[in-house]
Amino acid sequence: MMKLLTPAASIAVILLQLVPGTLAILPSGAIDVKCVDEGECEYTMFASQASFGSWLEMTAENNVARIPYLPPSDDPLLCLGSSAPLQAASEFIMVAPRGECTFEQKALNAQKLGASGLIIYGNLDSRYSLNSTKTEMDEEGSDIIYPREFFDYDCNKASAEIPIAALKFDQTPYDSRNDMLLSGTAARGNLCAYQNSDFEASCPSEKCLLTGNVEESTMKACCAWDQHIWLYKDTNTTDEENLVTIPALYLTMAEADILLQNMEMNRIEITMYSRYAPQYNMSSVIIWAWGTLVAAVAAWMSSADYRHATKNRSSQQEARSEDNSNPTGPHEYERVDNGAQVMTHHQEESLELGASDAIGFILLSSTGLLVLFFFQIFNVVKCFYAFGCAGAIFQVIFYPLFRKFSTREKVAFTTKFLELGPVSNLQIAAAFISYGLAAIWMYISFTQRHPDSILFFWVMQDIMGACMCIMFLSTIKLNSIRVACILLTAAFFYDIFFVFVTPYLTGGKSIMVDVATSGGPPKADPAWCEKYPDDPDCQGGDPLPMLFTIPRIGDYSGGSSMLGLGDIVLPGLLLSFAARFDDAKRFMGSAYPTKSYLRPLVVAYAVGLAMANIAVYAMQMGQPALLYLVPCCLGTMTYLGWKRGELDELWNTPQVIIASDKRLFGDYEEESTSEASNSLPIRQMT
Numbered sequence: 001m002m003k004l005l006t007p008a009a010s011i012a013v014i015l016l017q018l019v020p021g022t023l024a025i026l027p028s029g030a031i032d033v034k035c036v037d038e039g040e041c042e043y044t045m046f047a048s049q050a051s052f053g054s055w056l057e058m059t060a061e062n063n064v065a066r067i068p069y070l071p072p073s074d075d076p077l078l079c080l081g082s083s084a085p086l087q088a089a090s091e092f093i094m095v096a097p098r099g100e101c102t103f104e105q106k107a108l109n110a111q112k113l114g115a116s117g118l119i120i121y122g123n124l125d126s127r128y129s130l131n132s133t134k135t136e137m138d139e140e141g142s143d144i145i146y147p148r149e150f151f152d153y154d155c156n157k158a159s160a161e162i163p164i165a166a167l168k169f170d171q172t173p174y175d176s177r178n179d180m181l182l183s184g185t186a187a188r189g190n191l192c193a194y195q196n197s198d199f200e201a202s203c204p205s206e207k208c209l210l211t212g213n214v215e216e217s218t219m220k221a222c223c224a225w226d227q228h229i230w231l232y233k234d235t236n237t238t239d240e241e242n243l244v245t246i247p248a249l250y251l252t253m254a255e256a257d258i259l260l261q262n263m264e265m266n267r268i269e270i271t272m273y274s275r276y277a278p279q280y281n282m283s284s285v286i287i288w289a290w291g292t293l294v295a296a297v298a299a300w301m302s303s304a305d306y307r308h309a310t311k312n313r314s315s316q317q318e319a320r321s322e323d324n325s326n327p328t329g330p331h332e333y334e335r336v337d338n339g340a341q342v343m344t345h346h347q348e349e350s351l352e353l354g355a356s357d358a359i360g361f362i363l364l365s366s367t368g369l370l371v372l373f374f375f376q377i378f379n380v381v382k383c384f385y386a387f388g389c390a391g392a393i394f395q396v397i398f399y400p401l402f403r404k405f406s407t408r409e410k411v412a413f414t415t416k417f418l419e420l421g422p423v424s425n426l427q428i429a430a431a432f433i434s435y436g437l438a439a440i441w442m443y444i445s446f447t448q449r450h451p452d453s454i455l456f457f458w459v460m461q462d463i464m465g466a467c468m469c470i471m472f473l474s475t476i477k478l479n480s481i482r483v484a485c486i487l488l489t490a491a492f493f494y495d496i497f498f499v500f501v502t503p504y505l506t507g508g509k510s511i512m513v514d515v516a517t518s519g520g521p522p523k524a525d526p527a528w529c530e531k532y533p534d535d536p537d538c539q540g541g542d543p544l545p546m547l548f549t550i551p552r553i554g555d556y557s558g559g560s561s562m563l564g565l566g567d568i569v570l571p572g573l574l575l576s577f578a579a580r581f582d583d584a585k586r587f588m589g590s591a592y593p594t595k596s597y598l599r600p601l602v603v604a605y606a607v608g609l610a611m612a613n614i615a616v617y618a619m620q621m622g623q624p625a626l627l628y629l630v631p632c633c634l635g636t637m638t639y640l641g642w643k644r645g646e647l648d649e650l651w652n653t654p655q656v657i658i659a660s661d662k663r664l665f666g667d668y669e670e671e672s673t674s675e676a677s678n679s680l681p682i683r684q685m686t
Contacts, residue, residue, distance in 0.1 A: 027047055029056060052231070086115075094118045127174075127209055154223055157203055284613050357483075386464075394435075547564045
């Protein structure tokens with residue numbers, strides 16, 4: 001797509017709102033606890049919500065505080081059910097342990113008892129069960145199904161050999177009196193911490209589960225996982241009469257210990273609610289404004305040659321007296337045979353796209369996209385992108401900045417490597433900073449998980465992307481609406497095909513989304529990835545860096561608003577053409593009308609990008625932004641050309657651009673050859 005990018009850069013033509021919640025169970029609910037007696041307690045705990053029942057309103061102010069109740073003594077697990085509601089003085093919330101029956105069954109039983117909500121909490125007891133296929137008890141205890149390694153506990157974190165004589169086995173499958181012996185610190189009686197001095201430091205939950213592995217007189221116990229879980233729906237429940245209508249939340253064992261202790265010692269009220277998440281995040285507005293600004297600035301800078309020439313035209317008389325062998329800027333003047341003066345300019349390398357180039361561009365982009373989809377070489381793309389962006393930062397920011405504030409520029413050395421020629425001290429300093437920043441960005445990209453939340457990373461990525469867009473539009477140019485129609489129309493259908501059609505050809509995978517997210521979301525269960533984020537099946541989901549990204553503001557679930565660079569540079573080619581057409585007319589003088597095309601196109605781009613952004617929220621899924629940008633930008637340019645009577649000229653290469661280039665650059669190729677031996681030792685930047 002770009003000289004400094006692989007063709008895969010064009011995959012970033014999709015506007016996304018991504019929330020990386022697939023790597024963990026997000027506690028989307030919250031519980032405010034407050035003492036209503038003489039006790040002092042007021043705190044908030046986060047909880048995961050159920051996929052059944054009603055969904056809580058956001059914020060505590062929109063929900064009612066209620067008294068918490070424990071289940072009836074004859075049904076402590078809330079699994080037996082009761083048709084008689086509890087005789088409570090006011091509305092209450094049931095607090096029940098996990099285990100024995102499904103979450104939805106507990107919620108239904110709490111609802112029948114008259115509860116307005118249910119809090120289910122984790123416990124060690126629920127991780128054990130009996131083998132229902134056995135009809136007789138096994139004296140050796142092999143009928144007990146013990147917790148599963150890695151799912152329920154991890155011996156690699158911490159383990160201990162517990163004397164069997166110290167444990168209770170009067171109840172099956174698990175004697176809850178062991179909870180006191182397998183929880184807390186060594187000082188509080190935790191046998192695991194007592195037997196293993198590193199247990200407290202190595203086991204975050206400070207709880208351990210028996211594994212059933214017996215060696216002589218001891219049984220191995222390992223560090224228990226204590227995480228939020230998703231209260232999934234009971235797929236066997238289809239009876240509409242047993243429909244759960246109350247909300248349900250889940251607390252971890254650590255959180256439940258605090259709540260149960262307060263319930264025992266104080267009279268408390270609890271308020272269940274959903275955590276606040278803005279319906280429309282401010283980061284979407286910022287990314288919209290940033291994308292529009294970059295597209296406008298990059299297009300405007302692409303016509304800098306014409307503006308510089310127009311500005312210098314008034315000083316031609318003074319320029320005649322200057323020594324042409326030592327010019328003070330990138331523009332030079334020379335006299336021709338008839339005494340007229342032609343302004344010449346050291347033109348930067350550029351490429352004008354023709355109709356065949358536009359088709360080749362899309363084919364090359366499609367090939368790059370398919371290569372990435374089948375070979376998954378995403379890290380290679382990151383390396384090439386970082387290297388290319390370093391060069392763009394050098395040329396757009398640091399080298400021009402150093403030249404502006406430097407009085408002298410000395411040649412440090414001359415080399416034929418990569419045809420660099422004379423290299424100045426300013427170029428060395430600018431390159432050191434540019435490539436150094438890109439190297440730091442790349443290091444973070446490879447070493448940090450979800451680096452888009454790191455301030456330096458996403459700010460640097462946005463700066464690199466902006467510089468790359470500016471360099472692209474300064475190098476690649478369109479000179480007619482005809483080519484723009486071919487390119488943008490092809491990109492329009494390219495976008496739709498790879499986003500919406502390819503899932504029907506690849507068994508459900510969208511090639512564009514799969515590549516844009518570095519292979520798609522993790523394959524493993526979110527709960528597993530929360531425990532083992534380095535597992536190969538937990539990798540993926542991080543977008544390729546060819547985009548702008550801004551973290552979502554004030555959203556507990558995290559994530560970022562994103563805009564692909566393809567959504568900047570492809571419509572930006574049309575904006576660049578408009579800017580060059582405007583400035584070429586000004587350069588050629590009053591014989592040409594000077595009504596702007598760039599300003600209306602910038603407005604059209606902003607409108608199209610806003611439409612794509614709104615569509616993301618309306619449809620709750622990523623949108624190919626070109627679906628909205630192409631009609632807005634191309635339609636606006638075509639309408640303005642028709643209304644101003646310039647459509648025929650715009651459809652083909654406008655004569656004003658041809659005349660401006662001839663007047664500005666002269667016979668550039670011949671000049672560049674003759675000037676090669678007499679050029680300044682320092683390369684001039686436009």
